[in-house]
Amino acid sequence: MKIGVFDSGVGGFTVVRELLRLIPQVPIVYFGDTARAPYGTKSRRTLVEFAMEDARFLMEHGAGMIVIACHSAASTATDELKRCLDIPIFDVVSPSIEQACNLTKNKRIGLMGTRATVSSGIYAEKIPKKLPGARLFQQPCPLLVPLVEEGWLKGRETRMIVKKYLRPLKNQQIDTLILGCTHYPLLKDVIREKAGKRIKIVDPSLEVARQVAEEINRKKALQGSDQLVQEIPHRFFVSDLTPHTEDIVASFLGMRVRLERI
Protein backbone atom coordinates (compact mmCIF):
# COMPACT_ATOMS: atom_id res chain seq x y z
CA MET A 1 0.00 0.00 0.00
CA LYS A 2 1.45 3.34 -1.09
CA ILE A 3 0.14 6.67 0.16
CA GLY A 4 -0.38 9.10 -2.70
CA VAL A 5 -0.07 12.77 -1.77
CA PHE A 6 -0.68 15.61 -4.17
CA ASP A 7 -0.46 19.37 -3.94
CA SER A 8 -0.35 22.30 -6.34
CA GLY A 9 3.35 22.55 -5.63
CA VAL A 10 5.68 21.85 -2.77
CA GLY A 11 3.51 22.92 0.18
CA GLY A 12 2.30 19.33 0.52
CA PHE A 13 5.74 18.41 1.81
CA THR A 14 4.57 19.72 5.20
CA VAL A 15 2.13 16.76 5.12
CA VAL A 16 4.88 14.41 3.92
CA ARG A 17 7.06 15.54 6.83
CA GLU A 18 4.37 14.56 9.33
CA LEU A 19 3.70 11.23 7.56
CA LEU A 20 7.41 10.36 7.65
CA ARG A 21 7.44 11.14 11.35
CA LEU A 22 4.31 9.14 12.20
CA ILE A 23 4.50 6.17 9.78
CA PRO A 24 8.02 6.10 8.29
CA GLN A 25 7.63 2.51 7.06
CA VAL A 26 4.85 3.27 4.55
CA PRO A 27 6.01 4.27 1.06
CA ILE A 28 4.84 7.63 -0.24
CA VAL A 29 4.35 8.72 -3.82
CA TYR A 30 4.09 12.50 -4.10
CA PHE A 31 3.01 14.71 -6.96
CA GLY A 32 3.51 18.49 -6.89
CA ASP A 33 1.98 20.25 -9.87
CA THR A 34 4.63 22.97 -9.94
CA ALA A 35 4.13 23.65 -13.67
CA ARG A 36 0.60 24.88 -12.96
CA ALA A 37 1.08 26.14 -9.39
CA PRO A 38 -0.34 27.92 -7.52
CA TYR A 39 -3.90 26.55 -7.42
CA GLY A 40 -5.13 29.15 -4.93
CA THR A 41 -5.93 31.77 -7.55
CA LYS A 42 -7.80 29.43 -9.89
CA SER A 43 -11.47 28.70 -10.56
CA ARG A 44 -13.48 25.77 -9.21
CA ARG A 45 -13.85 24.19 -12.66
CA THR A 46 -10.12 24.27 -13.35
CA LEU A 47 -9.30 22.97 -9.86
CA VAL A 48 -11.57 19.94 -10.25
CA GLU A 49 -9.93 19.12 -13.62
CA PHE A 50 -6.43 19.46 -12.18
CA ALA A 51 -7.21 17.46 -9.00
CA MET A 52 -8.62 14.58 -11.01
CA GLU A 53 -5.52 14.47 -13.22
CA ASP A 54 -3.22 14.62 -10.19
CA ALA A 55 -5.03 11.77 -8.38
CA ARG A 56 -5.04 9.57 -11.49
CA PHE A 57 -1.30 10.15 -11.91
CA LEU A 58 -0.69 8.94 -8.34
CA MET A 59 -2.89 5.87 -8.88
CA GLU A 60 -0.89 5.02 -12.01
CA HIS A 61 2.15 5.09 -9.74
CA GLY A 62 0.64 2.64 -7.29
CA ALA A 63 -1.14 4.85 -4.75
CA GLY A 64 -3.74 2.86 -2.81
CA MET A 65 -5.03 5.92 -0.99
CA ILE A 66 -4.91 9.62 -1.82
CA VAL A 67 -4.20 12.59 0.41
CA ILE A 68 -5.28 15.92 -1.10
CA ALA A 69 -2.64 18.09 0.53
CA CYS A 70 -3.67 21.26 -1.29
CA HIS A 71 -6.34 23.24 0.52
CA SER A 72 -7.60 24.88 -2.65
CA ALA A 73 -8.08 21.48 -4.30
CA ALA A 74 -9.41 19.87 -1.09
CA SER A 75 -11.98 22.66 -0.69
CA THR A 76 -13.31 22.36 -4.21
CA ALA A 77 -12.64 18.83 -5.50
CA THR A 78 -12.83 16.32 -2.60
CA ASP A 79 -16.44 15.27 -3.23
CA GLU A 80 -15.79 14.84 -6.95
CA LEU A 81 -12.72 12.66 -6.28
CA LYS A 82 -14.60 10.53 -3.74
CA ARG A 83 -17.40 10.02 -6.27
CA CYS A 84 -15.14 9.10 -9.19
CA LEU A 85 -12.26 7.17 -7.62
CA ASP A 86 -12.50 3.82 -5.93
CA ILE A 87 -9.84 4.24 -3.22
CA PRO A 88 -9.84 6.06 0.13
CA ILE A 89 -9.50 9.84 -0.22
CA PHE A 90 -8.19 11.96 2.65
CA ASP A 91 -8.01 15.72 2.57
CA VAL A 92 -6.53 18.52 4.64
CA VAL A 93 -9.87 20.25 5.20
CA SER A 94 -12.01 17.68 7.04
CA PRO A 95 -9.67 16.80 9.95
CA SER A 96 -8.86 20.48 10.58
CA ILE A 97 -12.57 21.32 10.82
CA GLU A 98 -12.90 18.42 13.29
CA GLN A 99 -10.00 19.67 15.38
CA ALA A 100 -11.11 23.33 15.31
CA CYS A 101 -14.58 22.33 16.51
CA ASN A 102 -12.99 20.30 19.34
CA LEU A 103 -10.75 23.16 20.43
CA THR A 104 -13.01 26.21 20.34
CA LYS A 105 -14.70 27.35 23.55
CA ASN A 106 -16.51 30.46 22.30
CA LYS A 107 -17.51 28.91 18.94
CA ARG A 108 -15.74 31.68 16.99
CA ILE A 109 -13.28 30.13 14.54
CA GLY A 110 -10.94 31.96 12.16
CA LEU A 111 -9.57 30.76 8.83
CA MET A 112 -6.58 32.05 6.88
CA GLY A 113 -6.42 30.69 3.33
CA THR A 114 -5.93 31.37 -0.36
CA ARG A 115 -8.61 33.13 -2.35
CA ALA A 116 -9.79 29.78 -3.83
CA THR A 117 -10.07 28.12 -0.42
CA VAL A 118 -12.01 31.00 1.09
CA SER A 119 -14.39 31.39 -1.83
CA SER A 120 -15.09 27.64 -1.92
CA GLY A 121 -17.27 28.23 1.15
CA ILE A 122 -16.58 24.69 2.37
CA TYR A 123 -15.49 25.68 5.89
CA ALA A 124 -18.44 28.03 6.30
CA GLU A 125 -20.76 25.22 5.26
CA LYS A 126 -19.25 22.38 7.31
CA ILE A 127 -18.30 24.05 10.60
CA PRO A 128 -21.84 24.95 11.74
CA LYS A 129 -22.98 21.42 10.78
CA LYS A 130 -20.23 19.91 12.91
CA LEU A 131 -20.71 22.32 15.81
CA PRO A 132 -24.13 23.97 15.91
CA GLY A 133 -23.92 27.68 16.66
CA ALA A 134 -20.26 27.93 15.61
CA ARG A 135 -19.31 30.92 13.47
CA LEU A 136 -16.50 31.13 10.94
CA PHE A 137 -14.54 34.27 10.07
CA GLN A 138 -12.41 34.01 6.94
CA GLN A 139 -9.46 35.98 5.63
CA PRO A 140 -7.94 35.42 2.18
CA CYS A 141 -4.14 35.82 2.47
CA PRO A 142 -2.71 35.65 -1.06
CA LEU A 143 0.66 37.13 -0.12
CA LEU A 144 1.64 34.45 2.39
CA VAL A 145 2.50 31.75 -0.17
CA PRO A 146 4.95 33.99 -2.08
CA LEU A 147 6.45 35.20 1.22
CA VAL A 148 7.15 31.58 2.25
CA GLU A 149 8.51 30.72 -1.19
CA GLU A 150 10.75 33.78 -1.04
CA GLY A 151 12.07 32.41 2.28
CA TRP A 152 11.04 35.56 4.18
CA LEU A 153 9.77 33.59 7.17
CA LYS A 154 10.50 36.10 9.92
CA GLY A 155 11.26 39.45 8.27
CA ARG A 156 9.68 42.78 9.16
CA GLU A 157 7.55 42.85 6.01
CA THR A 158 6.22 39.36 6.74
CA ARG A 159 5.30 40.30 10.30
CA MET A 160 3.46 43.41 9.09
CA ILE A 161 1.53 41.49 6.46
CA VAL A 162 0.60 38.67 8.87
CA LYS A 163 -0.54 41.27 11.40
CA LYS A 164 -2.64 43.03 8.74
CA TYR A 165 -4.32 39.77 7.71
CA LEU A 166 -4.98 38.75 11.34
CA ARG A 167 -6.51 42.05 12.44
CA PRO A 168 -10.08 41.46 11.15
CA LEU A 169 -10.04 37.93 12.64
CA LYS A 170 -8.88 39.20 16.04
CA ASN A 171 -11.53 41.92 15.91
CA GLN A 172 -14.07 39.09 15.68
CA GLN A 173 -12.75 37.61 18.95
CA ILE A 174 -11.88 34.22 17.44
CA ASP A 175 -10.34 31.73 19.90
CA THR A 176 -9.26 29.15 17.29
CA LEU A 177 -7.44 29.70 14.00
CA ILE A 178 -7.16 27.24 11.11
CA LEU A 179 -4.02 27.61 8.95
CA GLY A 180 -5.85 26.86 5.72
CA CYS A 181 -2.86 26.41 3.39
CA THR A 182 0.01 23.94 3.50
CA HIS A 183 2.53 26.78 3.27
CA TYR A 184 1.37 28.49 6.45
CA PRO A 185 2.90 26.06 9.01
CA LEU A 186 6.26 27.59 8.03
CA LEU A 187 4.95 30.93 9.32
CA LYS A 188 3.57 29.38 12.51
CA ASP A 189 5.96 31.28 14.78
CA VAL A 190 5.03 34.70 13.36
CA ILE A 191 1.33 33.79 13.21
CA ARG A 192 1.39 32.56 16.82
CA GLU A 193 3.14 35.75 17.94
CA LYS A 194 0.72 38.08 16.12
CA ALA A 195 -2.37 36.03 17.03
CA GLY A 196 -1.49 36.06 20.73
CA LYS A 197 -1.66 33.31 23.33
CA ARG A 198 -5.44 33.36 23.59
CA ILE A 199 -5.88 31.89 20.09
CA LYS A 200 -5.31 28.16 19.53
CA ILE A 201 -3.82 27.24 16.17
CA VAL A 202 -4.90 24.26 14.05
CA ASP A 203 -2.25 22.90 11.67
CA PRO A 204 -4.04 20.81 9.00
CA SER A 205 -0.83 19.11 7.77
CA LEU A 206 -0.49 17.55 11.20
CA GLU A 207 -4.19 16.69 11.47
CA VAL A 208 -4.45 14.90 8.12
CA ALA A 209 -1.22 12.98 8.74
CA ARG A 210 -2.63 11.77 12.08
CA GLN A 211 -5.82 10.63 10.38
CA VAL A 212 -3.89 8.74 7.68
CA ALA A 213 -1.58 7.16 10.27
CA GLU A 214 -4.59 5.94 12.25
CA GLU A 215 -6.10 4.38 9.15
CA ILE A 216 -2.80 2.71 8.22
CA ASN A 217 -2.26 1.40 11.74
CA ARG A 218 -5.80 0.04 11.81
CA LYS A 219 -5.18 -1.82 8.52
CA LYS A 220 -1.85 -3.06 9.82
CA ALA A 221 -3.59 -4.48 12.89
CA LEU A 222 -6.01 -6.32 10.61
CA GLN A 223 -3.46 -7.57 8.10
CA GLY A 224 -0.42 -8.24 10.27
CA SER A 225 2.22 -5.59 10.40
CA ASP A 226 4.83 -7.08 8.03
CA GLN A 227 2.67 -6.87 4.96
CA LEU A 228 2.87 -3.11 4.91
CA VAL A 229 6.61 -2.88 5.39
CA GLN A 230 8.09 -2.96 1.93
CA GLU A 231 11.36 -2.07 0.33
CA ILE A 232 9.84 0.38 -2.12
CA PRO A 233 11.41 3.80 -1.73
CA HIS A 234 9.44 7.02 -1.58
CA ARG A 235 9.07 8.86 -4.89
CA PHE A 236 8.59 12.58 -5.28
CA PHE A 237 7.34 13.82 -8.66
CA VAL A 238 6.90 17.41 -9.81
CA SER A 239 5.62 18.78 -13.12
CA ASP A 240 8.33 21.46 -13.19
CA LEU A 241 11.71 21.62 -11.51
CA THR A 242 14.04 24.55 -10.78
CA PRO A 243 16.99 24.75 -8.39
CA HIS A 244 14.81 27.02 -6.24
CA THR A 245 12.16 24.23 -6.00
CA GLU A 246 14.75 21.90 -4.47
CA ASP A 247 15.73 24.55 -1.92
CA ILE A 248 12.13 25.16 -0.87
CA VAL A 249 11.46 21.43 -0.52
CA ALA A 250 14.54 21.10 1.69
CA SER A 251 13.23 23.91 3.91
CA PHE A 252 9.78 22.27 4.12
CA LEU A 253 11.09 18.78 4.79
CA GLY A 254 14.21 19.58 6.79
CA MET A 255 16.27 17.40 4.42
CA ARG A 256 17.13 17.14 0.74
CA VAL A 257 15.28 14.55 -1.40
CA ARG A 258 15.46 13.63 -5.06
CA LEU A 259 12.71 15.26 -7.11
CA GLU A 260 11.69 13.72 -10.44
CA ARG A 261 10.26 15.91 -13.18
CA ILE A 262 7.44 14.14 -15.07
Place this chain on the structure above:
Amino acid sequence: MKIGVFDSGVGGFTVVRELLRLIPQVPIVYFGDTARAPYGTKSRRTLVEFAMEDARFLMEHGAGMIVIACHSAASTATDELKRCLDIPIFDVVSPSIEQACNLTKNKRIGLMGTRATVSSGIYAEKIPKKLPGARLFQQPCPLLVPLVEEGWLKGRETRMIVKKYLRPLKNQQIDTLILGCTHYPLLKDVIREKAGKRIKIVDPSLEVARQVAEEINRKKALQGSDQLVQEIPHRFFVSDLTPHTEDIVASFLGMRVRLERI
Protein backbone atom coordinates in the same frame (compact mmCIF):
# COMPACT_ATOMS: atom_id res chain seq x y z
CA MET B 1 -3.67 41.33 -39.83
CA LYS B 2 -4.35 40.56 -36.17
CA ILE B 3 -1.80 41.18 -33.46
CA GLY B 4 -1.45 38.16 -31.18
CA VAL B 5 -0.37 38.95 -27.62
CA PHE B 6 0.30 36.33 -24.98
CA ASP B 7 1.27 36.42 -21.35
CA SER B 8 1.32 34.01 -18.43
CA GLY B 9 -1.74 35.76 -17.12
CA VAL B 10 -3.20 39.21 -17.21
CA GLY B 11 -0.04 41.33 -16.96
CA GLY B 12 0.10 41.49 -20.75
CA PHE B 13 -2.90 43.79 -20.65
CA THR B 14 -0.43 46.60 -19.90
CA VAL B 15 0.89 45.95 -23.44
CA VAL B 16 -2.67 45.76 -24.81
CA ARG B 17 -3.43 49.12 -23.20
CA GLU B 18 -0.52 50.75 -25.04
CA LEU B 19 -1.43 49.05 -28.34
CA LEU B 20 -5.03 50.28 -28.06
CA ARG B 21 -3.70 53.79 -27.47
CA LEU B 22 -1.19 53.76 -30.34
CA ILE B 23 -2.99 51.67 -33.01
CA PRO B 24 -6.66 51.31 -31.96
CA GLN B 25 -7.72 50.23 -35.44
CA VAL B 26 -5.73 46.96 -35.45
CA PRO B 27 -7.53 43.91 -34.02
CA ILE B 28 -5.87 42.14 -31.11
CA VAL B 29 -6.18 38.53 -30.08
CA TYR B 30 -4.92 37.99 -26.54
CA PHE B 31 -4.14 34.81 -24.64
CA GLY B 32 -3.47 34.83 -20.90
CA ASP B 33 -2.45 31.44 -19.56
CA THR B 34 -4.08 32.02 -16.18
CA ALA B 35 -4.54 28.28 -15.53
CA ARG B 36 -0.75 27.83 -15.44
CA ALA B 37 0.25 31.30 -14.23
CA PRO B 38 2.63 32.57 -13.04
CA TYR B 39 5.48 31.69 -15.39
CA GLY B 40 8.10 33.55 -13.38
CA THR B 41 8.83 30.67 -11.04
CA LYS B 42 9.11 28.00 -13.72
CA SER B 43 12.02 26.31 -15.50
CA ARG B 44 13.40 27.15 -18.93
CA ARG B 45 12.22 23.85 -20.42
CA THR B 46 8.66 24.29 -19.20
CA LEU B 47 8.57 27.94 -20.33
CA VAL B 48 9.63 27.05 -23.88
CA GLU B 49 6.90 24.38 -24.05
CA PHE B 50 4.25 26.77 -22.73
CA ALA B 51 5.29 29.68 -24.98
CA MET B 52 5.14 27.49 -28.07
CA GLU B 53 1.63 26.31 -27.17
CA ASP B 54 0.49 29.88 -26.47
CA ALA B 55 1.84 31.22 -29.79
CA ARG B 56 0.26 28.37 -31.77
CA PHE B 57 -3.08 29.04 -30.08
CA LEU B 58 -2.91 32.70 -31.20
CA MET B 59 -1.99 31.70 -34.77
CA GLU B 60 -4.99 29.36 -34.86
CA HIS B 61 -7.06 32.43 -33.98
CA GLY B 62 -5.67 34.44 -36.85
CA ALA B 63 -2.65 36.21 -35.37
CA GLY B 64 -0.28 37.39 -38.11
CA MET B 65 2.33 38.58 -35.66
CA ILE B 66 3.07 37.62 -32.07
CA VAL B 67 3.98 39.80 -29.10
CA ILE B 68 5.47 37.87 -26.19
CA ALA B 69 4.21 40.10 -23.40
CA CYS B 70 5.53 37.88 -20.61
CA HIS B 71 9.10 38.71 -19.59
CA SER B 72 9.76 35.21 -18.28
CA ALA B 73 8.69 33.69 -21.62
CA ALA B 74 10.39 36.43 -23.66
CA SER B 75 13.66 35.89 -21.78
CA THR B 76 13.73 32.15 -22.33
CA ALA B 77 11.70 31.32 -25.44
CA THR B 78 11.98 34.17 -28.00
CA ASP B 79 14.78 32.55 -30.03
CA GLU B 80 12.95 29.22 -30.14
CA LEU B 81 9.72 30.88 -31.31
CA LYS B 82 11.55 32.85 -34.00
CA ARG B 83 13.18 29.64 -35.22
CA CYS B 84 9.97 27.58 -35.31
CA LEU B 85 7.27 30.04 -36.36
CA ASP B 86 7.01 31.77 -39.70
CA ILE B 87 5.52 35.11 -38.60
CA PRO B 88 7.08 38.22 -37.00
CA ILE B 89 7.78 37.77 -33.29
CA PHE B 90 8.09 40.77 -30.98
CA ASP B 91 9.00 40.53 -27.34
CA VAL B 92 9.12 42.82 -24.32
CA VAL B 93 12.82 42.26 -23.70
CA SER B 94 14.56 43.51 -26.86
CA PRO B 95 13.05 47.03 -27.11
CA SER B 96 13.58 47.68 -23.41
CA ILE B 97 17.25 46.76 -23.73
CA GLU B 98 17.47 49.15 -26.69
CA GLN B 99 15.82 51.95 -24.71
CA ALA B 100 17.88 51.37 -21.55
CA CYS B 101 21.11 51.53 -23.58
CA ASN B 102 19.92 54.80 -25.15
CA LEU B 103 19.06 56.38 -21.81
CA THR B 104 21.98 55.44 -19.57
CA LYS B 105 24.80 57.94 -19.11
CA ASN B 106 26.98 56.05 -16.62
CA LYS B 107 26.42 52.63 -18.27
CA ARG B 108 25.05 51.17 -15.03
CA ILE B 109 21.64 49.62 -15.68
CA GLY B 110 19.35 47.96 -13.15
CA LEU B 111 16.76 45.26 -13.74
CA MET B 112 13.84 44.23 -11.54
CA GLY B 113 12.21 40.97 -12.64
CA THR B 114 10.86 37.56 -11.71
CA ARG B 115 13.22 34.76 -10.76
CA ALA B 116 12.85 33.18 -14.24
CA THR B 117 13.63 36.44 -16.03
CA VAL B 118 16.71 37.16 -13.93
CA SER B 119 18.10 33.64 -14.15
CA SER B 120 17.59 33.53 -17.92
CA GLY B 121 20.68 35.77 -18.14
CA ILE B 122 19.36 37.33 -21.35
CA TYR B 123 19.75 40.96 -20.23
CA ALA B 124 23.23 40.34 -18.87
CA GLU B 125 24.18 38.80 -22.21
CA LYS B 126 22.60 41.36 -24.54
CA ILE B 127 23.21 44.68 -22.80
CA PRO B 128 27.02 44.67 -23.05
CA LYS B 129 26.71 43.61 -26.70
CA LYS B 130 24.43 46.52 -27.43
CA LEU B 131 26.44 49.01 -25.37
CA PRO B 132 30.06 48.00 -24.83
CA GLY B 133 31.18 48.62 -21.27
CA ALA B 134 27.64 48.69 -19.89
CA ARG B 135 27.01 46.77 -16.68
CA LEU B 136 23.77 45.19 -15.53
CA PHE B 137 22.66 44.78 -11.91
CA GLN B 138 19.72 42.43 -11.39
CA GLN B 139 17.22 41.96 -8.59
CA PRO B 140 14.64 39.15 -8.53
CA CYS B 141 11.41 40.56 -7.03
CA PRO B 142 9.02 37.61 -6.64
CA LEU B 143 6.66 39.44 -4.27
CA LEU B 144 5.74 42.27 -6.63
CA VAL B 145 3.39 40.24 -8.84
CA PRO B 146 1.26 39.01 -5.91
CA LEU B 147 1.26 42.54 -4.44
CA VAL B 148 -0.14 43.92 -7.72
CA GLU B 149 -2.66 41.08 -8.00
CA GLU B 150 -3.75 41.74 -4.41
CA GLY B 151 -4.34 45.36 -5.47
CA TRP B 152 -1.91 46.70 -2.85
CA LEU B 153 -0.45 49.28 -5.22
CA LYS B 154 0.46 51.99 -2.72
CA GLY B 155 0.26 50.46 0.77
CA ARG B 156 2.93 50.65 3.44
CA GLU B 157 3.96 47.00 2.99
CA THR B 158 4.33 47.51 -0.77
CA ARG B 159 6.52 50.58 -0.28
CA MET B 160 8.76 48.72 2.19
CA ILE B 161 9.14 45.74 -0.11
CA VAL B 162 9.87 47.91 -3.17
CA LYS B 163 12.44 49.83 -1.13
CA LYS B 164 14.06 46.58 0.01
CA TYR B 165 14.31 45.27 -3.55
CA LEU B 166 15.68 48.60 -4.86
CA ARG B 167 18.37 49.03 -2.20
CA PRO B 168 21.04 46.75 -3.79
CA LEU B 169 20.44 48.38 -7.18
CA LYS B 170 20.77 51.90 -5.77
CA ASN B 171 23.94 50.84 -3.96
CA GLN B 172 25.32 50.01 -7.40
CA GLN B 173 24.66 53.60 -8.57
CA ILE B 174 22.43 52.60 -11.48
CA ASP B 175 21.05 55.54 -13.48
CA THR B 176 18.52 53.51 -15.52
CA LEU B 177 16.06 50.87 -14.32
CA ILE B 178 14.19 48.33 -16.46
CA LEU B 179 10.80 47.21 -15.09
CA GLY B 180 11.29 43.62 -16.21
CA CYS B 181 7.75 42.31 -15.68
CA THR B 182 4.43 43.41 -17.18
CA HIS B 183 2.92 43.78 -13.71
CA TYR B 184 5.43 46.36 -12.55
CA PRO B 185 4.12 49.39 -14.51
CA LEU B 186 1.21 49.38 -12.03
CA LEU B 187 3.77 50.03 -9.28
CA LYS B 188 5.52 52.74 -11.30
CA ASP B 189 4.60 55.52 -8.86
CA VAL B 190 6.03 53.72 -5.83
CA ILE B 191 9.06 52.53 -7.77
CA ARG B 192 9.74 56.06 -9.07
CA GLU B 193 9.44 57.48 -5.55
CA LYS B 194 11.75 54.89 -3.99
CA ALA B 195 14.23 54.94 -6.89
CA GLY B 196 14.56 58.73 -6.76
CA LYS B 197 14.67 61.30 -9.53
CA ARG B 198 18.19 60.42 -10.63
CA ILE B 199 17.10 57.04 -12.02
CA LYS B 200 15.33 56.86 -15.38
CA ILE B 201 12.68 54.15 -15.69
CA VAL B 202 12.16 51.96 -18.76
CA ASP B 203 8.63 50.56 -19.17
CA PRO B 204 8.83 47.58 -21.58
CA SER B 205 5.06 47.46 -22.19
CA LEU B 206 5.32 50.92 -23.71
CA GLU B 207 8.50 50.12 -25.65
CA VAL B 208 7.21 46.95 -27.30
CA ALA B 209 3.89 48.61 -28.20
CA ARG B 210 5.82 51.44 -29.89
CA GLN B 211 7.86 48.91 -31.85
CA VAL B 212 4.75 47.02 -32.99
CA ALA B 213 2.97 50.27 -33.92
CA GLU B 214 5.94 51.33 -36.07
CA GLU B 215 5.91 48.00 -37.87
CA ILE B 216 2.14 48.17 -38.43
CA ASN B 217 2.36 51.77 -39.66
CA ARG B 218 5.18 50.83 -42.02
CA LYS B 219 3.07 47.98 -43.46
CA LYS B 220 0.08 50.28 -43.72
CA ALA B 221 2.14 52.75 -45.73
CA LEU B 222 3.12 49.94 -48.09
CA GLN B 223 -0.33 48.37 -48.42
CA GLY B 224 -2.62 51.37 -48.26
CA SER B 225 -4.16 52.14 -44.92
CA ASP B 226 -7.68 50.80 -45.46
CA GLN B 227 -6.60 47.23 -45.78
CA LEU B 228 -5.67 47.06 -42.14
CA VAL B 229 -8.83 48.60 -40.80
CA GLN B 230 -11.24 45.74 -40.31
CA GLU B 231 -14.46 45.17 -38.44
CA ILE B 232 -13.10 42.23 -36.47
CA PRO B 233 -13.39 42.90 -32.75
CA HIS B 234 -10.62 42.26 -30.27
CA ARG B 235 -10.73 38.91 -28.49
CA PHE B 236 -9.32 38.19 -25.08
CA PHE B 237 -8.85 34.53 -24.14
CA VAL B 238 -7.73 33.11 -20.80
CA SER B 239 -7.17 29.50 -19.75
CA ASP B 240 -8.86 30.09 -16.39
CA LEU B 241 -11.35 32.69 -15.28
CA THR B 242 -12.37 33.90 -11.83
CA PRO B 243 -14.27 37.06 -10.84
CA HIS B 244 -10.98 38.34 -9.44
CA THR B 245 -9.35 37.94 -12.89
CA GLU B 246 -11.92 40.29 -14.39
CA ASP B 247 -11.25 42.87 -11.68
CA ILE B 248 -7.49 42.76 -12.22
CA VAL B 249 -7.88 43.10 -15.98
CA ALA B 250 -10.12 46.14 -15.46
CA SER B 251 -7.43 47.72 -13.26
CA PHE B 252 -4.72 46.98 -15.87
CA LEU B 253 -6.73 48.20 -18.83
CA GLY B 254 -8.73 51.00 -17.22
CA MET B 255 -11.96 49.48 -18.57
CA ARG B 256 -13.90 46.22 -18.43
CA VAL B 257 -13.62 43.79 -21.36
CA ARG B 258 -15.17 40.41 -22.04
CA LEU B 259 -12.81 37.54 -21.23
CA GLU B 260 -13.34 34.15 -22.88
CA ARG B 261 -12.21 30.99 -21.11
CA ILE B 262 -10.78 28.46 -23.57
